[in-house]
Amino acid sequence: MxxxxxxxxxxxxxxxxxxxxxxxxxALPLPYVYGSVxxxxxxxxxxxxxxxxxxxxxxLSRTIYTIVIGILAxxxxxxxxxxxxxxxCAVFRQLKMNKRNSSRVEFxxxxxxxxxxxxxxxxxxxxxxxxxxxxxxxxxxxxxxxxR
Numbered sequence: 001m002x003x004x005x006x007x008x009x010x011x012x013x014x015x016x017x018x019x020x021x022x023x024x025x026x027a028l029p030l031p032y033v034y035g036s037v038x039x040x041x042x043x044x045x046x047x048x049x050x051x052x053x054x055x056x057x058x059x060l061s062r063t064i065y066t067i068v069i070g071i072l073a074x075x076x077x078x079x080x081x082x083x084x085x086x087x088x089c090a091v092f093r094q095l096k097m098n099k100r101n102s103s104r105v106e107f108x109x110x111x112x113x114x115x116x117x118x119x120x121x122x123x124x125x126x127x128x129x130x131x132x133x134x135x136x137x138x139x140x141x142x143x144x145x146x147x148r
Contacts (some may be wrong), residue, residue: 026069033062 036049053062 026072029061029065033065 033053034051035054037052037054038047038049040047
């Protein structure tokens, strides 16, 4: 059973649009910071282009972009770790509570069964004890009559 009501369609749409905007803003500077860099390999005799940092441009903007993206990545990973830890703790508590409740029910059932068994066993043992006592009484009375 959920603890809170379901997220409305308006909130879902707003979150989706916000996610698209933020990811677009983060990806917008990529063509200016990274691009294809031409290379020439003398040992292999090949000429081509590879992905890498563009040498032209401002070093300061490239450094700021790298730092911002790094901080954003660390923040997202930390947030995911915290949220998943909270979910894991909630699941663990729920399982622990369910285990405790089920063991209480099993304990009550075993007590009920044990009490039922003891009651029938107690009745049997009381009858057996009464028979033994009556047998002893009769033996004592018989032996006392014989002594007289």
